[in-house]
Amino acid sequence: xxxxxxxxxxxxxxxxxxxxxxxxxxxxxxxxxxxxxxxxxxxxxxxxxxxxxxxxxxxxxxxxxxxxxxxxxxxxxxxxxxxxxxxxxxxxxxxxxxxx
Amino acid sequence: xxxxxxxxxxxxxxxxxxxxxxxxxxxxxxxxxxxxxxxxxxxxxxxxxxxxxxxxxxxxxxxxxxxxxxxxxxxxxxxxxxxxxxxxxxxxxxxxxxxxxxxxxxxxxxxxxxxxxxxxxxxxxxxxxxxxxxxxxxxxxxxxxxxxxxxxxxxxxxxxxxxxxxxxxxxxxxxxxxxxxxxxxxxxxxxxxxxxxxxxxxxxxxxxxxxxxxxxxxxxxxxxxxxxxxxxxxxxxxxxxxxxxxxxxxxxxxxxxxxxxxxxxxxxxxxxxxxxxxxxxxxxxxxxxxxxxxxxxxxxxxxxxxxxxxxxxxx
Ligand code: SF4
Ligand code: SF4
Numbered sequence: 175x176x177x178x179x180x181x182x183x184x185x186x187x188x189x190x191x192x193x194x195x196x197x198x199x200x201x202x203x204x205x206x207x208x209x210x211x212x213x214x215x216x217x218x219x220x221x222x223x224x225x226x227x228x229x230x231x232x233x234x235x236x237x238x239x240x241x242x243x244x245x246x247x248x249x250x251x252x253x254x255x256x257x258x259x260x261x262x263x264x265x266x267x268x269x270x271x272x273x274x
Numbered sequence: 275x276x277x278x279x280x281x282x283x284x285x286x287x288x289x290x291x292x293x294x295x296x297x298x299x300x301x302x303x304x305x306x307x308x309x310x311x312x313x314x315x316x317x318x319x320x321x322x323x324x325x326x327x328x329x330x331x332x333x334x335x336x337x338x339x340x341x342x343x344x345x346x347x348x349x350x351x352x353x354x355x356x357x358x359x360x361x362x363x364x365x366x367x368x369x370x371x372x373x374x375x376x377x378x379x380x381x382x383x384x385x386x387x388x389x390x391x392x393x394x395x396x397x398x399x400x401x402x403x404x405x406x407x408x409x410x411x412x413x414x415x416x417x418x419x420x421x422x423x424x425x426x427x428x429x430x431x432x433x434x435x436x437x438x439x440x441x442x443x444x445x446x447x448x449x450x451x452x453x454x455x456x457x458x459x460x461x462x463x464x465x466x467x468x469x470x471x472x473x474x475x476x477x478x479x480x481x482x483x484x485x486x487x488x489x490x491x492x493x494x495x496x497x498x499x500x501x502x503x504x505x506x507x508x509x510x511x512x513x514x515x516x517x518x519x520x521x522x523x524x525x526x527x528x529x530x531x532x533x534x535x536x537x538x539x540x541x542x543x544x545x546x547x548x549x550x551x552x553x554x555x556x557x558x559x560x561x562x563x564x565x566x567x568x569x570x571x572x573x574x575x576x577x578x579x580x581x582x583x584x585x586x587x588x589x
Pocket of ligand 1: 196197198199200201202203204215216246249250251252253254256
């Protein structure tokens with residue numbers, strides 16, 4: 175069971191230009207990522223859009239292991255700002271969970 | 275406490291209190307410029323962002339860390355975070371572990387950059403002790419509040435000194451100052467240029483590569499995909515007479531060196547670096563980098579059969 179928080183997307187958007195909703199899950203980013211992220215950018219984005227904070231929290235390591243190298247982004251057919259979205263999620267984590 | 279929170283907390287303390295990710299005393303981060311006669315400040319300055327200076331100290335810190343048995347590390351992390359606001363633990367941890375040859379190498383890159391600029395008619399100033407780190411790690415790791423505070427400090431430093439044009443030496447600081455700062459802090463209206471582009475603009479005079487050496491280019495992902503600096507390093511190398519080889523993934527589709535993961539996931543970073551070294555060494559045994567983080571990461575992953583050289587020292 176996934177607990178859903180409809181406000182999550184809005185809260186994340188407070189930290190910047192979050193355009194994950196443009197992702198149509200084609201998988202290009204996953205295929206190109208040199209980190210071979212276990213939870214793929216598209217899944218992380220889906221958790222954020224669905225409002226599943228729990229699932230998002232489980233993806234914490236993936237969110238922090240992204241290199242922000244933009245290899246995925248350069249090839250994303252939807253123009254998703256993948257690295258910026260990841261950075262925004264990190265800001266959300268800092269404020270919401272780590273309180274640093 | 276997990277490693278991630280520890281790193282973020284330490285970073286946040288260091289940047290807020292000592293204005294750098296790895297705070298070095300002023301006499302250390304300015305030592306490279308000793309004897310060069312760079313004037314203090316001025317309208318056009320060379321901005322190092324302390325990046326090349328930090329690398330040998332980062333290497334020292336990593337060596338120290340590896341020597342600590344993991345059963346002690348949890349306790350030690352708690353103690354470090356407790357005393358760091360008072361004592362500069364990051365720097366303290368490097369004392370006695372810095373290798374002279376590593377320090378000389380990275381300081382030597384900066385000296386060479388100054389020499390190249392001078393040969394091309396550019397005489398920049400330098401802010402010496404007043405020069406601040408660009409805050410890249412705070413920005414990239416989502417320490418937004420810390421980063422915002424830092425942007426104001428950097429802006430103030432440049433404004434106070436009447437700076438108009440900033441010459442950068444590494445991709446991360448270039449991206450920060452060129453792309454991120456103008457959006458993050460009002461009034462950040464300086465002209466920012468990497469030394470690579472500037473040398474090309476000035477005709478790239480006086481460059482000379484080693485005779486008959488083949489080199490393979492490793493593009494920094496920040497230069498290539500954030501700043502579109504792809505041609506400039508190639509032009510400089512060609513102008514110097516180097517024989518350039520391109521890896522399978524180069525230019526806009528360059529592979530990252532893994533460096534950005536180093537602070538939180540060092541093992542994964544090493545794996546990415548190893549894969550990249552394998553790709554690069556298929557083409558030539560001398561790898562050319564243009565970023566101190568790429569240099570550090572690829573060098574650590576390189577076997578004895580290959581070497582990694584900063585572009586400034588190749589030309
Ligand atoms: S490449 Fe772009 S559209 Fe495709 S899955 Fe990744 S983020 Fe979504
Ligand atoms: S930016 Fe992150 S998700 Fe995209 S390819 Fe690089 S490491 Fe993978």
